Amino acid sequence: MREFDLVVIGAGPGGYVAAIRATQLSLSVACVEERPTLGGTCLNVGCIPSKALLASSEHLAEARHLAAHGIEAGEIRFDLSKMMARKDKVVGDLTKGIAHLFSKNGVEWVAGRGTIPAPGRVQVGDETLAARAILIATGSDTVPLLGAEIDEEVVLTSTGALAMDRVPEHLAVIGAGVIGLELGQVWSRLGAKVTVVEYLDRILPGADGESAKTAQRLLGRQGLGFALNRKVLGVTRTNAGARIALERRDTGAAEEISADAVLVAVGRRPRTAGLGLEALGMAMDGCGFIQVDSAFRTSVPGILAIGDCVPGPMLAHKAEEDGINAVEALAGLAPHAPDYGQVPGVVYTSPEVASLGATEEALKDAGRQYVAGRFQFLANGRARAMGTTDGLVKVLGCAETGRILGAHILGRNAGELIQELVLAIAKGATLSDVARSSHAHPGMGRRSRRPASPPWASRSTRE
Ligand code: FAD
8 A cells, every 4th residue: 555644635726736845845745636637627627728718818809909009900800719729738738837846846646536435545446545644625616506507518617618619699607706707708808798697786796896896887898798686597408509597686577588608607616525524524514615723624633624625715826825834734834824814816807806805895894994095097107008097996904003904906917916915914014004115107006196194104014
């Protein structure tokens, strides 16, 4: 029987990063993965292919507007199969890169589906691996929608929507969350009529309300249609595609949408079934998330869990950070308990929507005294020069101390701009600390004038 200090199940951003870090800490490590390639949802069918298609379709959208810059480019056309081939190459290069990192760092890649028959044992096909510790990093799956049978031809998950071989005339997207909006924008830019159907009366549930409202307006201006406050009763396949039966939540009126493709993007759920966890008596919540402590230990001694299959934001960077923290604690380094309130989230549409920390709604609900600084990119010199004036920055701080509590940026490169504020929040910086540090002119991350000194401006940066 092969024996390892650590057997990781799942080679997504949580699992593969944890496996490599563990070898750096001198542990012997095997990583079990049932997909033929490494990198998990993120590299294979998530973050990376979606960003590749967003980039290609953004080039197309921008090329159509070059005339505003005095550039005549003639007729703009695109070849969908080449665009998909480029996306596949980006994915292939990155997943092969993980395989290279595994062999360079000495991680043993075990191909197949892993189960845990007993603590200290991982079964992969006929082979039983002995493990001093086991790390579950099995990620998540698409949440199914009652009444919508996925066939990945007409009724699609995000995986199908990343690989369509033709542009649908009408794509209905069920769910106005991150995945629905990103993929809706891709296909809209490529020429599909896109209707986003959402149960709530707003898009991007959980995001700052002002950003979400502005994003909806801007996406609508680009051609995305929204049918909010609608309950989906069912999706039926037809000769021409599919029919979606809806109910208006305000009036109860019945409605119907016909589309030739339907993307179901109503969320993701932990992938913890079939591992043998119930037999081990592992503590899980009602949704299947594995319960862990601040060192990522499950209720079963010797078994840890990280990433999308444990509570917290379902994001690749959170999974990576979980993975590093978990194996460092396992190796005896000082534990670094996660603070998920400091994890940024970005919707990579155009404009991007980046969020960090508390929303204004959450501060109001908590009765917290806060100040809000707002700035529209319309008044930013770089944004005007680039023609990217859509969007705003909102930074929320404690009214008494000025300490930053939340930041919400909507606009070009918002996902990069928010990084400065991630560091600011992590280090307990105040609004004044950020405003008074030098920002290159003319940059999108720069405000046009310095703020008047607030009462907390001269105080220590820490509460
Ligand atoms: P996963 O990446 O899901 O990896 C788990 C791996 O475990 C999989 O490869 C699976 O095959 C394997 N596995 C499962 N069970 C077993 C088993 N029993 N035996 C062996 N192997 C097993 N996040 C972001 O931060 N930014 C984004 O821009 C972003 N975009 C996304 C776009 C889309 C379309 C989707 C679907 C997701 C996106 N995400 C994004 C979310 C991100 O992909 C996940 O949060 C991240 O992949 C979670 O990492 P993980 O390691 O926990 O799990």
